[in-house]
Amino acid sequence: MKISESGLIGQSVARTDIIDKVTGCAVFVDDIQFGPNLLHSRLVRSPHPHALIKKIDTSKALALDGVRAVVTGQELSARMGLYLIDRPIFAADRVRYYGEPVAGVVATTEEIAVQAARLVEIEYQPLPAIYDPVEAVQPEAPLLHPDLGEYSVANFIFPEPGTNISEHFKIRKGDIESAWEQCAVVAEDRFRLPSIEHVPLETHTSIALSETNGEVTLWASSQSPFAMRDMIAQGLGIPHNKLRVIAPMVGGGFGGKAGVTMEACAVVMAQAVPGHPVKLRLTREEEFVGTSVRQSLVSDIKVGCDKDGNLLAMELTYYFGGGAYNDYGVNIARAAGYSCTGPYDVPNVKADSLCVYTNYPVGSAMRGFGMPEIHWGLEQIMDQLAEKVDLDPAEFRRLNCVRTDDEIVSGMKMTPINLEACIDKVTEAIDWGKEEKPTAPNKKRGKGIAIMWKAPAMPPNPGSAAVVRFNEDATVNVEIGGQELGQGSFTVAAQIAADVLGVPYRKVTVSSPIDTKYSPYEWQTVASRLTWSMGNAVKAAAEDARKQILETVADHWDEDVDDLTIKDGLVISFKSEREQPLDKMVIYGLPNEDFEGWKGGPVVGRGHFMPTYVTNLDPETGQGTRAVVHYTVGAQAVDLEVDLDTGQIDVLKIASVYDVGRAINPDLIMTQIEGGAVHGMSSAYESLKFNENGEPINPSFVDYRIATIADIPGKIIGDFVETPIEDGPWGARGVGEHVMVQTAPAIANALYNAVGIRFSDLPLSADKIYLALDEKLAQER
Amino acid sequence: MAHHMISLLVNGQKEKLLVPSNLTLLHVLRDMLGLTGTKNGCEAGECGACTVLLDGEPVNSCMVLAPELDGREVITVEGLAKDGQLTPLQEAFAELSAVQCGYCTPGMLMSATALLRRKPHPTQQDVQEALVGNLCRCTGYQRIIDAVMVASRTGGAE
Ligand code: FES
Ligand code: FES
Numbered sequence: 001m002k003i004s005e006s007g008l009i010g011q012s013v014a015r016t017d018i019i020d021k022v023t024g025c026a027v028f029v030d031d032i033q034f035g036p037n038l039l040h041s042r043l044v045r046s047p048h049p050h051a052l053i054k055k056i057d058t059s060k061a062l063a064l065d066g067v068r069a070v071v072t073g074q075e076l077s078a079r080m081g082l083y084l085i086d087r088p089i090f091a092a093d094r095v096r097y098y099g100e101p102v103a104g105v106v107a108t109t110e111e112i113a114v115q116a117a118r119l120v121e122i123e124y125q126p127l128p129a130i131y132d133p134v135e136a137v138q139p140e141a142p143l144l145h146p147d148l149g150e151y152s153v154a155n156f157i158f159p160e161p162g163t164n165i166s167e168h169f170k171i172r173k174g175d176i177e178s179a180w181e182q183c184a185v186v187a188e189d190r191f192r193l194p195s196i197e198h199v200p201l202e203t204h205t206s207i208a209l210s211e212t213n214g215e216v217t218l219w220a221s222s223q224s225p226f227a228m229r230d231m232i233a234q235g236l237g238i239p240h241n242k243l244r245v246i247a248p249m250v251g252g253g254f255g256g257k258a259g260v261t262m263e264a265c266a267v268v269m270a271q272a273v274p275g276h277p278v279k280l281r282l283t284r285e286e287e288f289v290g291t292s293v294r295q296s297l298v299s300d301i302k303v304g305c306d307k308d309g310n311l312l313a314m315e316l317t318y319y320f321g322g323g324a325y326n327d328y329g330v331n332i333a334r335a336a337g338y339s340c341t342g343p344y345d346v347p348n349v350k351a352d353s354l355c356v357y358t359n360y361p362v363g364s365a366m367r368g369f370g371m372p373e374i375h376w377g378l379e380q381i382m383d384q385l386a387e388k389v390d391l392d393p394a395e396f397r398r399l400n401c402v403r404t405d406d407e408i409v410s411g412m413k414m415t416p417i418n419l420e421a422c423i424d425k426v427t428e429a430i431d432w433g434k435e436e437k438p439t440a441p442n443k444k445r446g447k448g449i450a451i452m453w454k455a456p457a458m459p460p461n462p463g464s465a466a467v468v469r470f471n472e473d474a475t476v477n478v479e480i481g482g483q484e485l486g487q488g489s490f491t492v493a494a495q496i497a498a499d500v501l502g503v504p505y506r507k508v509t510v511s512s513p514i515d516t517k518y519s520p521y522e523w524q525t526v527a528s529r530l531t532w533s534m535g536n537a538v539k540a541a542a543e544d545a546r547k548q549i550l551e552t553v554a555d556h557w558d559e560d561v562d563d564l565t566i567k568d569g570l571v572i573s574f575k576s577e578r579e580q581p582l583d584k585m586v587i588y589g590l591p592n593e594d595f596e597g598w599k600g601g602p603v604v605g606r607g608h609f610m611p612t613y614v615t616n617l618d619p620e621t622g623q624g625t626r627a628v629v630h631y632t633v634g635a636q637a638v639d640l641e642v643d644l645d646t647g648q649i650d651v652l653k654i655a656s657v658y659d660v661g662r663a664i665n666p667d668l669i670m671t672q673i674e675g676g677a678v679h680g681m682s683s684a685y686e687s688l689k690f691n692e693n694g695e696p697i698n699p700s701f702v703d704y705r706i707a708t709i710a711d712i713p714g715k716i717i718g719d720f721v722e723t724p725i726e727d728g729p730w731g732a733r734g735v736g737e738h739v740m741v742q743t744a745p746a747i748a749n750a751l752y753n754a755v756g757i758r759f760s761d762l763p764l765s766a767d768k769i770y771l772a773l774d775e776k777l778a779q780e781r
Numbered sequence: 782m783a784h785h786m787i788s789l790l791v792n793g794q795k796e797k798l799l800v801p802s803n804l805t806l807l808h809v810l811r812d813m814l815g816l817t818g819t820k821n822g823c824e825a826g827e828c829g830a831c832t833v834l835l836d837g838e839p840v841n842s843c844m845v846l847a848p849e850l851d852g853r854e855v856i857t858v859e860g861l862a863k864d865g866q867l868t869p870l871q872e873a874f875a876e877l878s879a880v881q882c883g884y885c886t887p888g889m890l891m892s893a894t895a896l897l898r899r900k901p902h903p904t905q906q907d908v909q910e911a912l913v914g915n916l917c918r919c920t921g922y923q924r925i926i927d928a929v930m931v932a933s934r935t936g937g938a939e
Binding site: 014015017018019020021022023024025026027028030031033198199200201202203249250251252253254283284485486487488667668671674675676677678679700701702706707708709710712716 | 883
């Protein structure tokens with residue numbers, strides 16, 4: 001592994017965006033001013049969970065003063081999707097969830113748009129709806145997508161036309177039948193996890209402008225400007241170079257602003273009023289009702305080990321409630337399939353991971369992409385099994401956890417990790433094994449542990465590109481297409497470029513906003529892949545620029561390139577001890593002797609990275625050489641107490657440790673660990689609730705509570721270990737999502753330790769815990 | 782829609798505006814004055830992203846109607862730093878990286894500024910009580926608390 005050039009790698013340099021963000025200068029989409037030409041819009045959403053659209057009458061809406069256009073899906077047959085092209089922009093003949101966009105109204109003010117939206121008359125013929133993914137796979141269930149067989153689909157996704165199954169991923173490994181016979185103990189259970197919302201503080205906002213020449217510009221709060229451009233361009237038949245997506249700062253994403261949510265609706269509305277920018281800004285209620293959610297999951301898990309606790313067999317069925325459209329969600333079921341065992345070494349596995357259509361909002365990517373969902377059950381069943389075989393839960397995990405070079409569930413060889421070190425650190429941090437007194441007599445105290453793994457879940461070959469461009473004064477612009485969501489990707493990009501180029505960090509600027517017209521390509525800012533993939537691209541671009549500089553100077557001095565380096569903006573020779581400042585020469589080059597001509601020229605480095613080594617898996621067995629690029633692993637341990645009078649959980653400590661490969665910026669890692677622990681804790685109490693009409697009944701901050709500043713754990717003890725991987729910059733891999741994956745089961749395990757009750761269904765609401773405590777007490781009496 | 786003529790002081794500047802009676806302070810700031818540092822997270826008084834100081838008190842600007850503003854003083858996040866000099870609180874937020882996406886930050890800064898003016902040496906619990914109406918989905922809050930505590934030692938709100 002090549003060591004850091006200037007010692008910047010591993011340093012907690014300050015965020016590039018920090019001053020803008022503490023002064024109110026950071027620009028988010030809604031902050032861009034468009035002047036009086038701007039029009040406003042509103043979506044008309046379905047009041048039914050499942051219905052045929054019989055007739056749409058827009059005449060009354062169009063007649064209202066100030067209304068400029070009303071668009072519907074009737075004139076538009078376009079469908080979109082990342083992996084499975086199943087989602088219309090506006091529903092055409094059928095609606096499949098409460099809140100699905102059916103029409104869009106454009107008007108001079110937001111008020112008029114709201115008023116006009118109410119005047120769009122739509123006649124529906126309701127159809128039976130289905131909400132539970134286990135019921136939805138039954139043969140008699142109403143079918144949501146009768147045309148499933150006709151949709152285009154990626155070659156690694158396997159829908160089952162004629163059913164509600166949009167993806168069926170299988171693992172058949174070892175000999176499961178005979179393995180059960182060798183098991184000394186077996187644990188079996190069903191776990192349920194509801195849908196939750198991402199709840200970014202900034203709601204989805206887009207402004208679209210269609211010029212009279214057909215060129216379209218879309219300003220969007222987006223994690224994926226390039227994927228968004230690709231999907232909308234394909235869906236609407238716009239050449240990619242005529243659709244420009246500009247993505248300024250994002251006010252929280254967590255996966256909810258990956259792919260396309262409502263942005264295509266804004267484009268279609270803008271096309272109806274050429275020359276006018278059209279703003280579509282979701283209200284907080286719409287953010288809850290009309291954007292994607294984390295998929296629900298029902299998991300059936302059976303697991304067995306020998307008398308010493310060694311895992312032997314595992315049988316799993318995952319029913320992901322994918323909601324009405326699974327264009328993105330199919331890959332969640334797939335990712336959950338090839339990682340179905342969690343971070344354990346299990347020789348015999350049978351697994352079926354299904355993504356299932358239901359009449360709920362679109363299930364899609366959310367921080368962890370399938371992993372929080374499956375670990376909720378996995379990490380509890382492991383505790384159940386450990387108890388049966390009389391092993392301490394931490395010990396049981398040390399015994400069975402996956403190690404470097406193990407052949408894992410998909411048949412691939414495990415990339416370098418050290419999960420045991422993570423377990424050691426978290427157990428030490430909370431004094432694992434030491435019984436501690438609750439802070440009051442009406443409380444019970446307990447400790448729990450949970451471990452995790454996650455690979456970046458993506459197509460086999462998503463790419464990153466970067467350009468490093470010098471200015472006259474030897475300051476540098478780094479151009480990337482990866483997005484800053486708050487995780488610090490711009491900071492890491494600047495840090496990597498500065499280190500390789502040998503220029504001071506503060507002289508590097510990341511060009512923003514991301515603009516598909518000028519920024520180099522990036523697949524999407526998802527899957528915790530930026531530090532790794534974008535990092536590789538930036539490093540390559542900076543190395544390219546560095547090489548150009550050194551070659552010019554070596555030629556100028558008539559020295560060998562290998563004798564030169566760049567430090568603090570000066571090229572220096574180890575041999576002759578000569579120095580050449582970078583300013584001016586990085587643009588104007590250097591003169592030949594006696595000014596007989598020049599050499600060099602404007603320095604522009606380019607670099608890209610694309611994994612080329614991921615292989616497809618056998619559709620019947622899920623086995624292959626390399627399912628994914630690599631895994632990140634980690635452990636969390638929780639020390640909590642429960643108030644027996646209220647059922648309220650109070651988390652005293654969360655210890656959270658991950659193997660990051662190599663820490664490029666340790667403090668940024670800590671910010672992820674801290675934020676993730678609270679996000680993870682909050683997710684244990686959250687759920688989007690629906691009435692029998694499929695309508696969300698808690699679409700506000702009052703009714704859907706997220707953790708406030710008063711709810712934080714007493715203490716978060718974060719740390720990391722570093723086991724470098726081969727394909728990351730200096731060995732680094734991602735950690736942004738992992739930090740919340742197993743928080744909920746760690747809490748559930750601690751809760752069991754405290755009160756002896758196992759909660760297999762989320763959320764862990766106080767009333768549920770209180771009632772269970774009450775019932776247990778009654779039984780004991 | 783009835784309109785009202787109002788005069789108010791915004792970040793020290795006198796403003797005279799003709800406002801519709803149902804317009805909120807949030808929109809006066811963002812749409813009429815171009816002060817977009819104040820953020821819109823819910824327009825329902827539930828998230829604190831739109832917090833500003835009204836006559837020194839922290840308010841959710843989405844819940845204040847424009848006609849009420851006549852003769853009053855508003856300070857927004859843009860009014861904190863003077864001549865490019867950050868307040869100790871802004872410095873502490875930057876120093877401690879108490880920011881991720883930054884969408885909640887302006888509101889957090891305004892609520893915390895009000896706290897430090899009212900109580901220059903708050904306890905951690907005071908900070909939690911003062912900021913309980915300001916939601917953040919990114920940071921996990923601890924660094925925000927720490928930043929307010931640091932600012933209380935390095936010079937407070939101003
Ligand atoms: S926008 Fe005012 S409180 Fe949320
Ligand atoms: S930093 Fe993103 S909401 Fe607080």
